[in-house]
Amino acid sequence: MVTKELSEAAVEFKCILENSSKDIVEKIPIKFLDFINKIASKTYKFNYDKSKSLNEQNLKPETRGLIALVYQDYICNDEERKEYIQKSQLYDKQMEELKREKYNTDNIFKNKKNYSENIENNISTETAIVEYKEKNFIQKLFDKIKHLLGRNN
Numbered sequence: 001m002v003t004k005e006l007s008e009a010a011v012e013f014k015c016i017l018e019n020s021s022k023d024i025v026e027k028i029p030i031k032f033l034d035f036i037n038k039i040a041s042k043t044y045k046f047n048y049d050k051s052k053s054l055n056e057q058n059l060k061p062e063t064r065g066l067i068a069l070v071y072q073d074y075i076c077n078d079e080e081r082k083e084y085i086q087k088s089q090l091y092d093k094q095m096e097e098l099k100r101e102k103y104n105t106d107n108i109f110k111n112k113k114n115y116s117e118n119i120e121n122n123i124s125t126e127t128a129i130v131e132y133k134e135k136n137f138i139q140k141l142f143d144k145i146k147h148l149l150g151r152n153n
Helices: 004-018 022-027 030-039 063-073 078-102 105-126 137-149
Strands: none
Touching: 004 030, 004 063, 022 063, 030 063, 063 078
8 A cells, every 4th residue: 555655755756856867767677667657646746946956855754765765776886785785774773772872761760760859859949948037026016107107118
């Protein structure tokens, strides 16, 4: 089953191929190009900006995946393919390491412990005892006289 995203990516991919050189398009098998034409959406429109490079285009992730697949399988030579695969594997390892660090259960519990300690510290500082000083007799008398004379501050 072809998803909506894939059919829209096929439209973007076709548009990119139309703006590519003939020798690149000739490296791609006709069966694959027929498949792309078959699954391409009839309603989706994509505007390729010739003044921008391919990386600057606003492409769907699925389109970028199609480009990567075609480049790796059909366009690049053996040396470029090996280098491309190595870079891809290195990138995948880096992303996996970032995920492992972000979602490491030990770190999650450490952060939770630090969070609870911070909350306890904030509660203890917010509930500190405030000294209340009562007015002495002379201050109370003076306030009553002010009130009777209508001089409230």
